[in-house]
Amino acid sequence: MNTANRKRLPGTQLDFFDTRAAVDAIQPGAYDTLPYTSRVLAENLVRRCDPVTLVASLKQIIERKRELDFPWFPARVVCHDILGQTALVDLAGLRDAIAAQGGDPALVNPVVPTQLVVDHSLAVECGGFDPDAFAKNRAIEDRRNEDRFDFINWTKRAFKNVDVIPPGNGILHQINLERMSPVVQVKDGVAFPDTLVGTDSHTPMVDALGVIAIGVGGLEAESVMLGRASYMRLPDIVGVELTGKPAEGITATDVVLSLTEFLRKEKVVGAYLEFYGAGTASLTLGDRATIANMAPEFGATAAMFYIDEQTIKYLKLTGRDDELVKLVETYAKETGLWADSLKHAEYERVLRFDLSTVVRTLAGPSNPHRRLPVSELASRGISGKVENEPGLMPDGAVIIAAITSCTNTNNPRNMIAAGLLARNANRRGLTRKPWAKTSLAPGSKAVTLYLEEAGLLPELEQLGFGVVAYACTSCNGMSGALDPVIQKEVVERDLYATAVLSGNRNFDGRIHPYAKQAFLASPPLVVAYAIAGTIRFDIEKDVLGVDADGHAVTLKDIWPTDAEIDAIVASSVKPEQFRKVYEPMFAVSVDTGEPANPLYDWREMSTYIRRPPYWEGALAGERTLSGMRPLAVLGDNITTDHLSPSNAILPDSASGEYLAKMGLPEEDFNSYATHRGDHLTAQRATFANPTLKNEMVVEDGKVKAGSLARIEPDGKVTRMWEAIETYMERKQPLIVIAGADYGQGSSRDWAAKGVRLAGAEAIVAEGFERIHRTNLVGMGVLPLEFKPGVNRLTLSIDGTETFDVIGERKPRADLTLVIHRKNGERVDVPVTCRLDTAEEVSIYEAGGVLQRFAQDFLESSKAAA
Known part of the structure; x- marks a missing residue:
């Protein structure tokens, strides 16, 4: 930890880091020109980085340059049970892989505090007109998810730094807002901003408190859990000035749905938004949280609000300790994070939205x-x-x-x-x-x-x-x-x-x-x-x-x-x-049970939890990036629900047929989401959405909707899973071609895992949503972006082609997509490599996040020995 620039918080025995002094030492007066998110990022760096990295990173923040990447060290990780569980399944599999190489599996632990809330497992089998609905639904949840809950209970004792909130207590983001986030963290007598990543795209909900919280995919969360920095380029920081006041009868929902349309049109994908202005003052903290929650629907990475009287009022309303409330107010005012200190913040880009124009x-x-x-x-x-x-x-x-x-x-x-x-x-x-x-x-x-x-x-x-x-x-x-x-x-x-x-x-x-x-x-x-x-x-x-x-x-x-x-x-x-x-929910308890075996005892017949295959065969090796055939050619706005749905599993689906063969009764098929800890079930959900439109499948001159594919060079149209099985048997490398805004929606890692297990080595699209792109990198799938004005339509791609990718993979380098047409014609298309940072290149070349960590872990173990 960099201990320079410490300063005492007035009226307390707590120190904090004088980020202003550090920034102004590099460029006098620069601190006052930084927007709020940049200040908190700077604070995080001052607290965590070595001096050389600190100076380089602060220079980037001051100069607003994005050519170089810098490390971000979130204070904690929050997970819901769907992605959180699959992340922990991956870590359990990583322990097995390291043990097989002679390493100590017990040393594989989250080093960042990780909070897991079990909140995505329950289906509403009994509606709200049944007075016993809650008890009945919980009983069904426990029965269906016995394998999952056994694994989650094991993680509490097998891993360090994992805290679990059991089912039936609430939703991760609301618990995070109402209790888990302190706004200002305290450790070893030092106060610093709360920062976090979460395995859900709606993690930014707590940005309403003035906390930098972003949603990441499960794979990036695993990397952070294991102590690696989350590398990023300084994002576009966009000011959103709110004016006016909602009319009588207009709810915060009406406001956020209107903002979602407005901000999507303004193309804020990947940006950090900072809401300010006279209109902001009229919004309660609950209203602000409703807005911040939908940051991924805007396409934004974060949706920040400043700390002000509304923040303090909300902390008091939700029962926070008086000392914490006082600390937040004092800290924000002393460090320049209070609303009054940000009145003159300047933005490269400002958007304006009049709240009085919102209708029902x-x-x-x-x-x-x-x-x-x-x-x-x-x-x-x-x-x-x-x-x-x-x-x-x-x-x-x-x-x-x-x-x-x-x-x-x-x-x-x-x-x-x-x-x-x-x-x-x-x-x-x-x-x-x-x-x-x-x-x-x-x-x-x-x-x-x-x-x-x-x-x-x-x-x-x-x-x-x-x-x-x-x-x-x-x-x-x-x-x-x-x-x-x-x-x-x-x-x-x-x-x-x-x-x-x-x-x-x-x-x-x-x-x-x-x-x-x-x-x-x-x-x-x-x-x-x-x-x-x-x-x-x-x-x-x-x-x-x-x-x-x-x-x-x-x-x-x-x-x-x-x-x-x-x-x-x-x-x-x-x-x-x-x-x-919340007091009983977060009461400190001492577990006197026997320590868990560091290796999980996998259940052979489980359709929920299975040892992951990411160190086996081709998944652990090189990708050829040559002779790839299209698995699908897709249009704009492909969501992660298209790539890996989360809804109920129907009996005539590939996953449903598999579960039936495994002896599961139809009433207990549950949802795709709950089975993501078992790759044999989850991979059958790849492109399983019945509304998918694969442009390779045309009937009567129109693209036919459904989970369908056309096997090439045979030309046979089949269900998507049968096509994937065929290509897997042939060891055929695959590619996916898509339009704009590829990967919208939930931050589910299986949207990337599914295509990787199918054999996809690259995705070429007109543009990517941030979280899905990082998930692809984390699975060793190469994201490539068409140059402006070029797309699948201008290139007349119909799925009969094969594709190669050539060129040296560097951050945002120009590579060449080579199209080999059926008639023998070759077309060379320049594309942008969407490995955005040197860290992402390193992860991709290793084969993915888990492979990168395993290699580093074993090398460091050998060096220590």
């Missing part, structure tokens, strides 16, 4: 950045005449209505608004439609406590929105099974069935296999659509029902006022509720 909004279908003002549903062909044939569901039926996801359940105003709307609806005699599977899955138990305090939980329960879980549910595709009668009607009538949820993702096929499309909405709007029962409904104007006096009831009749919402929040949301939830 949905997002969809299919993409969170496709804003859909509810007043425009009719003009866009969404709403229309509601068919109410007796005994039948209408077209556009809302079969899933879910208040879920940390995006919205973190925000007391949103949750209180939903409760008040439910109360008003109940008073007017409105009910949910019987085909709407309703659910309430808060990200924290504190939500239940303040809804009970306000007398609103019974109102929600009356409409079918009882608590089904404290977990990430429908937003992650864990909506559970439909009533068989409803499912039968959806299938037989080929209904346009939909889902409405208060989440952050609505990609095709994600929310439920039988919901053809999904729409994002605020929690009160979710309740309203459960009453309406169909998306083919003008929610602003159409009649929701008739009350006991014969009066028609519309949305405006039951929508609560802002003043009423704020009054209930003020009287019902209390610090003691958060203390009651």
Whole structure:
């Protein structure tokens, strides 16, 4: 640790590092010109780097140059059980590999504190209209995930620096916001900013507290866990000035869905956003967290808010210790991280957004950045005449209505608004439609406590929105099974069935296999659509029902006022509720059990946990980058849900057929996400999304949707998995060709692992989302980017070609993609190597993150011996 520039925090016995002095020593007055994120990055470097690295890195930050990369050392890693578990499975496999080479497996441990929250395992099999839904769903979760939970329990005792929050307690990001992040860390009498990476793209939610937190793939998280720096180039730091104030009745959800459309259009992929301006002051911390949570939907790496009175108010509201609250305020003011100190920050690029222009909004279908003002549903062909044939569901039926996801359940105003709307609806005699599977899955138990305090939980329960879980549910595709009668009607009538949820993702096929499309909405709007029962409904104007006096009831009749919402929040949301939830959750306990064996006892027949194969055969060797055949030729906006879906596994899928052969009953197939610790199940999910459009598969002149591929040179069209099996048997190297924004969505490492196990050596696209690109590098897959104006269409790529890549692989070097056409023609295409840093080149050349660490570990062990 670099101990220079220490300074005493006034009124405390704590030191902090005088980053201002370090920066200004390099260039006088430079510190005051740095934006907030740059200051915190500088603080992190001052605390951790040796003097030579420190000077070089600070110069880069000051000069705003991105040609060179510098190390970032996050203070901690946070994981949910899907990616966190697979990361720990990889580390367990790494221990096996090192033991096989004569190394000591017990020495392989996270060296950075790693917090694992089990929150992505529960499916809503029982809806919120069942009073015992929570207990039933938890029992099913424990039964289905016994193998996974056995492994997670082993990790608690086998690895150092791993802390596990068991299932049934809430969602990682909300727990992180409400308790785990201290904003300012203290270690060995030294105070420094909290910084973290998380194995979920929505980790930036805690940026609302002024904490630099970014989402990374599981592979990059593994690297950080094992003590390697996260190398980065200084990103674009974009100022987002918020002006105005939301109008009456406009929720934070409406704001963030509008911002998502705006920021996607402004192309902020990979940028660090800093929100500021007069409009920011009107946003509660919960509102800010709702915005920061959706940073990956903007395409941004981070979505920062400054530390101000709202931050301090929130820390007090959520029951933080008085000493910590005082420290955060003092530290921020002394180090220049308080809002007043940042008034004159300068940005290379500034975007301006007027909050007063926001209207009541949905997002969809299919993409969170496709804003859909509810007043425009009719003009866009969404709403229309509601068919109410007796005994039948209408077209556009809302079969899933879910208040879920940390995006919205973190925000007391949103949750209180939903409760008040439910109360008003109940008073007017409105009910949910019987085909709407309703659910309430808060990200924290504190939500239940303040809804009970306000007398609103019974109102929600009356409409079918009882608590089904404290977990990430429908937003992650864990909506559970439909009533068989409803499912039968959806299938037989080929209904346009939909889902409405208060989440952050609505990609095709994600929310439920039988919901053809999904729409994002605020929690009160979710309740309203459960009453309406169909998306083919003008929610602003159409009649929701008739009350006991014969009066028609519309949305405006039951929508609560802002003043009423704020009054209930003020009287019902209390610090003691958060203390009651979190103090026992994080109570220090001493494990007196026997130390675990450093090597995991793999269960041979498990379909959840299996020793990973990344040190075996071709995966541990060289990639040829020659003679590659396309596995798929794809368009724009390919998401990680296309590459590796997370929703329920259907029996006629490749994974479903495999699970059946393994003796698993269909009712326990669970989701693709829960099986990612077993590569034999997970690799069968590669490109398994039924909405995938592989341009190599054309029928009647149109690209046919489905998990389909065309085996070359045979020309045979098959299911994707059969094509992958064929190519694996032939030991045929593969390539994927794609359009713009490749890899949007969740930070799932299996979107990269799946294509690597299939034999893909390179991906060529018009552009990559940041997290997926790093996952590809971490798996030893080469990301290549077409030059502007060049793409699969201008090159007339049809999938009959073979491809080579030639040139020296250096950070962002120009390489050549050689296309060999079927007629013998050769075309040389310049492409950009998207290995962005020297560290990424090193990882790629080793074969991936795990191979790189294994080589370094064994070399250092030999040197020590």
